[in-house]
Structures are given as structure tokens and as C-alpha cells.
Amino acid sequence: MTQSSSSALHTSALASLPLLARGKVRDNYAVGDDRILMVASDRLSAFDVIMGEPIPGKGELLTQMALFWFDKLGHICPNHLTGEDPESVVSPEEAAQVR
Secondary structure (H helix, E strand, C coil): CEECCCCCCEEEECCCCCCCEEECCEEEECCCCCEEEEEEECCCCCEEEEEECCCCCCCHHHHHHHHHHHHHHHHCCCCCCCCCCCHCCHHHHHHHHCC
């Protein structure tokens, strides 16, 4: 895990799961053969460029906003959420990266 000022998560590092892809903001890990764990980092992207300084708490806020809307709209449009706690699929040492 690469961290910058104020405990910002710039790059996740979950050794317990295989990394599938690292995007501009999210890192995707394989959880078994049929699930993906998406970790929203604090990286900032503008005009297809990842800025040097992450924004502490940005990834957590993005995740909370997504969960809110998936919950609100789930009865209208099914989504990909499993309801499984992300902390249950990583090691205890890595749990802080997926909160």
C-alpha cells in the first residue's frame, strides 16, 4: 500500500488477492473465480492524468456514494453487489485498505 499525506491510499496492495487491473482511480482484484473486489483509491484523475497528490478519504466517499445509489436503485435496476463484507476476503493486515 502506498500512502501519502494524512493516510491517503494512493495505491492498494492486497497480497492476498490477485490484481486484475489498476485503473485511474480503482484497483480490481479477483475474489475466487466469479467475483471482483473493487478498491476505490484516493488518487485524483483529471483529463486522463493521475495527479501526484491523492485526496485523503476520496476513495471511501466514492464507495459510500456508490453503495447508497446501488441500494436506492436496486429495485429498479439489478446491480453487481453481493452484500459480502470486503474485509472478509482480505487478510486482517489489509482490511484498512478496503474500508
